[in-house]
Amino acid sequence: MRVLICGGGIAGLTLAYWLRRRGIEPVVVEHAPHGRLGGYGIDFFGTGYDVADRMGIIDRLMPHRLPVDSVDFVDASGRAGVRLTGEILNKIIRGPHLALMHTTLEGALLEAIQDDVEIRFGETITAVRDTGAAVEIDLASGGAQRFDLLVGADGIHSKTRELIFGPEARYARYLGCRLASYSVPDRYGWGRVRAHYTEPGRQVIAYPTGKSGELIALFLFKSPHETSASRAERLDLLRSTFRGMGWITPSVLADAPASESIFMDTMTQITLPIWHRGRVALVGDACGCMTMVSAQGVSMAMAGAYVLAEALEADRDHVGAFARYHERMHTQVRRRQRTARVFARSLVPGTWAGLIAQSLVNRLVMREAFAPMLRRQFGAGSILAPQTADLRKG
Numbered sequence: 001m002r003v004l005i006c007g008g009g010i011a012g013l014t015l016a017y018w019l020r021r022r023g024i025e026p027v028v029v030e031h032a033p034h035g036r037l038g039g040y041g042i043d044f045f046g047t048g049y050d051v052a053d054r055m056g057i058i059d060r061l062m063p064h065r066l067p068v069d070s071v072d073f074v075d076a077s078g079r080a081g082v083r084l085t086g087e088i089l090n091k092i093i094r095g096p097h098l099a100l101m102h103t104t105l106e107g108a109l110l111e112a113i114q115d116d117v118e119i120r121f122g123e124t125i126t127a128v129r130d131t132g133a134a135v136e137i138d139l140a141s142g143g144a145q146r147f148d149l150l151v152g153a154d155g156i157h158s159k160t161r162e163l164i165f166g167p168e169a170r171y172a173r174y175l176g177c178r179l180a181s182y183s184v185p186d187r188y189g190w191g192r193v194r195a196h197y198t199e200p201g202r203q204v205i206a207y208p209t210g211k212s213g214e215l216i217a218l219f220l221f222k223s224p225h226e227t228s229a230s231r232a233e234r235l236d237l238l239r240s241t242f243r244g245m246g247w248i249t250p251s252v253l254a255d256a257p258a259s260e261s262i263f264m265d266t267m268t269q270i271t272l273p274i275w276h277r278g279r280v281a282l283v284g285d286a287c288g289c290m291t292m293v294s295a296q297g298v299s300m301a302m303a304g305a306y307v308l309a310e311a312l313e314a315d316r317d318h319v320g321a322f323a324r325y326h327e328r329m330h331t332q333v334r335r336r337q338r339t340a341r342v343f344a345r346s347l348v349p350g351t352w353a354g355l356i357a358q359s360l361v362n363r364l365v366m367r368e369a370f371a372p373m374l375r376r377q378f379g380a381g382s383i384l385a386p387q388t389a390d391l392r393k394g
């Protein structure tokens with residue numbers, strides 16, 4: 001069986017690995033000319049960590065952990081009012097946890113498959129014809145190719161989803177907030193901290209990447225506008241939205257790179273009732289984006305990839321396999337999306353009164369006594385059944 005995977009990100013690379021391990025031939029097309037550079041940090045735990053462990057890549061990730069011991073909610077002078085310590089975080093997650101750059105994980109996944117899997121960088125799909133017996137796929141570089149199945153692992157703005165299920169607007173649920181990030185030089189003698197500073201309607205977060213003298217600045221801002229800014233408009237939009245904001249904001253804005261290289265997107269969930277049609281299925285953000293608020297997008301992308309490969313091995317008839325995959329993953333993702341929507345409502349309060357209330361709630365909740373409740377709400381444990389001996393890395 002040959003499977004074309006559109007998208008060489010977290011879900012696509014994980015799926016390629018597990019298909020290969022289960023005797024199915026994957027081919028990956030990734031529209032970027034090479035593996036991604038730069039990016040943002042992620043909290044990595046639960047099912048994603050479990051899948052990575054089963055792939056034997058944890059040792060490759062460990063040396064690249066972000067040097068962050070606590071999450072501090074700071075005032076304009078940088079003093080921490082509320083602190084989420086590593087100990088409380090451990091009690092919430094109650095299992096292994098890594099803070100990593102997204103690109104570190106992608107790099108390790110790529111390394112794990114690059115000798116065994118065909119990956120075509122700078123390539124994408126432009127049309128799909130499901131003949132019933134196969135999928136014929138037109139490629140941007142020209143020509144059509146036949147595969148047994150197509151899996152769209154091409155992220156929140158999935159082209160595969162658009163070709164098969166229609167426009168993104170049908171499935172997008174905007175959470176009222178936009179985000180942007182880029183790296184800046186550390187002019188501050190930064191410690192081992194991720195710091196959040198919030199004013200009504202806007203928040204700046206900064207943390208070290210682990211590269212000497214480098215920080216990530218992440219901007220969150222409330223916005224009624226769901227449409228993405230063009231690359232050329234991004235810096236002006238950030239400057240006008242964050243004008244007059246306290247803390248280190250003026251200096252991280254002054255250190256912004258060219259507008260075109262700023263990462264910016266809307267905070268939008270993707271809710272698709274069915275994740276497959278005919279010989280095509282979706283995985284990861286393409287069908288179930290939960291947004292950064294869930295802190296589990298990577299986990300669920302890797303879980304989905306693992307479960308899909310497992311289903312295809314168990315049932316070479318794709319109809320049954322896709323149904324089994326959907327049934328196993330859909331409720332898990334929906335549950336985390338619901339929780340993320342609740343958290344997103346209070347992420348960036350719109351008023352000073354809202355901010356004070358948020359600070360009081362944080363002060364109350366970020367204690368040991370609330371760890372079990374937060375753990376349940378997040379769904380922080382692995383959802384996978386214990387590993388079978390034949391697939392255990394030895």
Ligand SMILES: Cc1cc2nc3c(=O)[nH]c(=O)nc-3n(C[C@H](O)[C@H](O)[C@H](O)COP(=O)(O)OP(=O)(O)OC[C@H]3O[C@@H](n4cnc5c(N)ncnc54)[C@H](O)[C@@H]3O)c2cc1C
Pocket residue numbers: 006007008009010011012029030031032040041042043044102123124125153154155156157158159160179181218283284285286289290291292294295296297298299300301
């Ligand atoms: C600021 C931020 C912070 C986050 N923090 C966390 C966190 O702490 N923990 C966590 O678990 N998750 C976090 N997430 C979410 C997480 O990054 C995503 O859920 C996860 O990356 C989804 O994986 P994916 O493979 O589905 O999509 P992606 O990682 O987006 O990969 C999609 C891939 O498809 C490629 N592609 C796109 N279009 C095409 C096309 N037409 N043709 C070919 N290739 C294409 C892209 O170049 C990319 O390589 C965060 C997200 C953001 C934005």
